[in-house]
Amino acid sequence: MNEDFSCRLSAVDAIVEDARLGRPTIIIDDLSEDSVGHLFVPAAKAGSDMINFMATEARGLICLALDSETVERLQLQMMPRNDLSVRDAFTISIEAREGVTTGISAFDRARTIAVAIDPNTQPQDLVSPGHVFPIVPRKGGVLFNPGHSEAAMDLSRMAGYGSAAVICQLLNEQGDVSRLNELMDFSARHGVKVGAVSDLVAHRRRAEKLVERVATAPLASRYCGDVTIHVYRDTVDKGEHVALVKGDVTPGAETLVRVHQVDIATDLLGWSAGRQDYVVRALKAMQAYDGPAVAVFVHDPSPTSIADRVNGMRHEYMMKNAVRDYGIGAQILIDLDVQDMVLLTSSARKLAALEGFGLKIIRRQEI
Known part of the structure; x- marks a missing residue:
């Protein structure tokens, strides 16, 4: 553990409050030097400004975490995987059928996310391929699979926004995956809190048993x-x-x-x-x-x-x-x-x- 950064981690309750207010958070595994990070916000708070911030500052792939029930209701097919070492469960990419132009702009991607998480949306309201990449976290959240998409889903639910979240992996200016030092620099530069999956696991374990x-x-x-x-x-x-x-x-x-x-x-x-x-x-x-x-x-x-x-x-x-x-x-x-x-x-x-x-x-x- 890198003790220098231990005081920089925010408590789970503080992360949940920021999520409730629509503020992004960096999710990391723990304080090991090789930890990677994802920027997270509840999907209900992923407007065009937030999507633009993720695209320009976080730089990684912007993904929409959806629960399996929503994926089934929207009839989203799982993405075939040739590389079995990739554990993430992606569906086919999606686009809103109406209300978008090219689909790649921050406004268009925010529109697609809003349509996808609307409980009244029907399968015909989305088309594929598109510019939003749904991912299906494991049921049970971090207590069953302590991953970043599961953490984002748990935090979104705890903030009162249901089981949908937007995450984007952080890359540095050279295009490489950001590690702990760079993630903490990003946190300080943008005033974004950092939360650890290990803390969320401990928080849930105190109240839940699966x-x-x-x-x-x-x-x-x-x-x-x-x-x-x-x-x-x-x-x-x-x-x-x-x-x-x-x-x-x-x-x-x-x-x-x-x-x-x-x-x-x-x-x-x-x-x-x-x-x-x-x-x-x-x-x-x-x-x-x-x-x-x-x-x-x-x-x-x-x-x-x-x-x-x-x-x-x-x-x-x-x-x-x-x-x-x-x-x-x-x-x-x-x-x-x-x-x-x-x-x-x-x-x-x-x-x-x-x-x-x-x-x-x-x-x-x-x-």
């Missing part, structure tokens, strides 16, 4: 010995997930942790091109670890999840749901009193907004 423990029993495993099995249900997708716990987990104790996406073809049937024996290796690592250990197995609640994977969409699922599964896993870990983690993983990927969940990676252990 997983519930529904069953607990002892389990004798041939791989990790005597453990306790807990079954959790998430309140958004209604999916059930499993946690195995070895030993006594207490706050402050270094706990070995594995969070695992369940894949029947790989984990049960031994698909040769997939990860090899990760479940067994994780459970054996739990048994060998000198201290408490937890393994969380996140299940996809989609009724077509198995068919999607068998039909060649396994990597797409992993890229789409990795952060969601991390959010679910984080809430389960907190319920189990985990704080300091020895993370059992083969990945070095940064886990955004982790501090908001009250979790800390002490070190990583190769699986």
Whole structure:
């Protein structure tokens, strides 16, 4: 964490008040030096002046975050993705059918946004392609996926403007993605507050809980010995997930942790091109670890999840749901009193907004 900027972060309540007044805010993951930022404003406050400010000062792609219900009502098709490493769920671009000229001006884009968020708008009131780029955040917001579009949607809702927000990534004068120092300079230059996703996660976690423990029993495993099995249900997708716990987990104790996406073809049937024996290796690592250990197995609640994977969409699922599964896993870990983690993983990927969940990676252990 960059301590020099800790006093520059605004409290969530202050961010929400600025959003209510239609003032833009910079959203960052946390205070790490490589954090990137998006300028955010509720869609209901995205007039032509605000769109022009985003285009000329923030410089990135201007996106309209819409909930899945609105996207379905407007019959917006999802954008096909050739690059499966892109996790953002974009729909086809849109334009208001009436009241615009070229579509690219600040006025025209503000008009398109206003039409898209109007509850009376029908699918025929929009055309494609256009100059506004809708994006669909995950249901459950930052507690399920601690991303910038989810944060923008949460903040817009908390400010009283419903589930629609406009975001624009900040670029520097050279056209590169702005990092923490540059984001703080932008904040000071334009008088714009900075809010961290990690703080929003913590704020929501104090008042909300999106997983519930529904069953607990002892389990004798041939791989990790005597453990306790807990079954959790998430309140958004209604999916059930499993946690195995070895030993006594207490706050402050270094706990070995594995969070695992369940894949029947790989984990049960031994698909040769997939990860090899990760479940067994994780459970054996739990048994060998000198201290408490937890393994969380996140299940996809989609009724077509198995068919999607068998039909060649396994990597797409992993890229789409990795952060969601991390959010679910984080809430389960907190319920189990985990704080300091020895993370059992083969990945070095940064886990955004982790501090908001009250979790800390002490070190990583190769699986």
